[in-house]
Amino acid sequence: MRLSISKKEIKTRQKRFWENLQQQDLDCAIIFSPIDIFYLTGFFFHPTERPIAFFVDSNQKTHLFVPFLEKEHAEEFSGAINFVHSYPEYPGIKHPMEYFKGDLIAAGFQGKRVGADSLGYASASGYRGPSIDQLLEAKEYQSIKDMVPALRMIKSDEEIELIKESCRWGNLAHRLLQKYSKAGISELEITSRASTESTLAMIETLGPEYKPHGETAFALFRGQVGELSAYPHAVAQNVTLKKGDTLVTAAAASIWGYKSELERTMFVEEASSEQKTYFQHMYNAQEVAFQHIKPGNPLSSVEVEVQRYFKENNITELTRHHTGHAIGLLFHESPFFDLGDHTIMEPGMVFTVEPGIYVNGVGGFRHSDTVLVTEDGMEMLTYYPRDLESLICSS
Structure with a gap:
């Protein structure tokens, strides 16, 4: 009796996602949708005012960006994710998206062709913050909001x-x-x-x-x-x-x-x-x-x-x-x-x-x-x- 999705299948999904990015001539990608993050990583969470994102760099390395309170939870999925990044709290003295900017730059996103399902985190729980294009200078931003839902069909x-x-x-x-x-x-x-x-x-x-x-x-x-x-x-x-x-x-x-x-x-x-x-x-x-x-x-x-x-x-x-x-x-x-x-x-x-x-x-x-x-x-x-x-x- 199967009660979960295997790590092997999660990795297969990530490979298909990367292949789709290449077909659209994109170097890297950012996903904010909670359901699409779950689909691509197996990491299930309840979205709040605290931003969470999944991103893939140009070397096909996978990353989760989470608040500190989710860090240990996210690390349980290390078999399907290469890196987990965290920040202290929202809104914090330093806004979470500033931490996110640093993680993206460190992962080589600056000046690249970036696919994103949204230009920023969105939440009905009171979140306010800058969009990605205000933080990171990319060669190009392209919407991929329909890419993962299409994979899920x-x-x-x-x-x-x-x-x-x-x-x-x-x-x-x-x-x-x-x-x-x-x-x-x-x-x-x-x-x-x-x-x-x-x-x-x-x-x-x-x-x-x-x-x-x-x-x-x-x-x-x-x-x-x-x-x-x-x-x-x-x-x-x-x-x-x-x-x-x-x-x-x-x-x-x-x-x-x-x-x-x-x-x-x-x-x-x-x-x-x-x-x-x-x-x-x-x-x-x-x-x-x-x-x-x-x-x-x-x-x-x-x-x-x-x-x-x-x-x-x-x-x-x-x-x-x-x-x-x-x-x-x-x-x-x-x-x-x-x-x-x-x-x-x-x-x-x-x-x-x-x-x-x-x-x-x-x-x-x-x-x-x-x-x-x-x-x-x-x-x-x-x-x-x-x-x-x-x-x-x-x-």
Whole structure:
């Protein structure tokens, strides 16, 4: 059972990153994105006001720049990183970016062609500081903000194993959510119980080698209970479930940062004929999407077919979002099943498939399944029942 990404794969990612830099005639690079730093180094951290960066010099040596409080943590990844640099504190008597300037100059960045995903560190935690081009005189600065996300689009065998493990624990969390979904009980009580029990089972089963690097197992409604389920991204309201409610769920787990997505439309005890009709349309639209996921085709072609189904059944006005998105280290990654995204599907891409219908006064109708693009089609990674009969919550 795989529970992490190997150092060998981390080094392979760094090699591919360097090859891409060379293709763009760049000498060195700086990455500030926390998720891309994690992808390239295995170093997982919580970004704060204290700047953190990954950089590669012209000799292909890799560096982490971290606050002193992260230094020992970062040094645990010395097998994948050549050098770890640290600074005392933010904002400090000497600003962290001044320390960063010194480290970049020492690494030979001055006067070079530099790729950067951003010209400076950015944080919602109160950070203020100068941009790189104000500190370092380079021959050229070139944006590479899309370079690592593009590398992340095609999942390796190791990544796919972790996503499949995420699916298993999301499945358990959802099973418990459905078990506890009964009229007269609040959504928060149900989700807390299902999430806690599935997490405890996961910890006991996977043991000390399990590192979430994100959310542990969870299942919830996200406020999509009853009529409020007609809001695609509602927030929890502590609503009490009642007979006949439409429920839109979500369940997943992070395995070394890798995620899956399982969503289902359920009903408390019974479903009306109107609810059944909309459920069937949603189900059919998802089937249409599955049938058109094939390598070599643009992602937009899937959305075209789903939108054709909605139009033929006169329900286009009940739809509010595209059919799905890539998933991996983030719940929402690029590319997207959208009319404007013409990225070609390739084996190894992992997506959610989640066309939705939203009817004011009745509720929302959305399943989401995580799928893998294969050499000749797709493989369903989530496996919770999708039929209506299986999704009636008993009393």
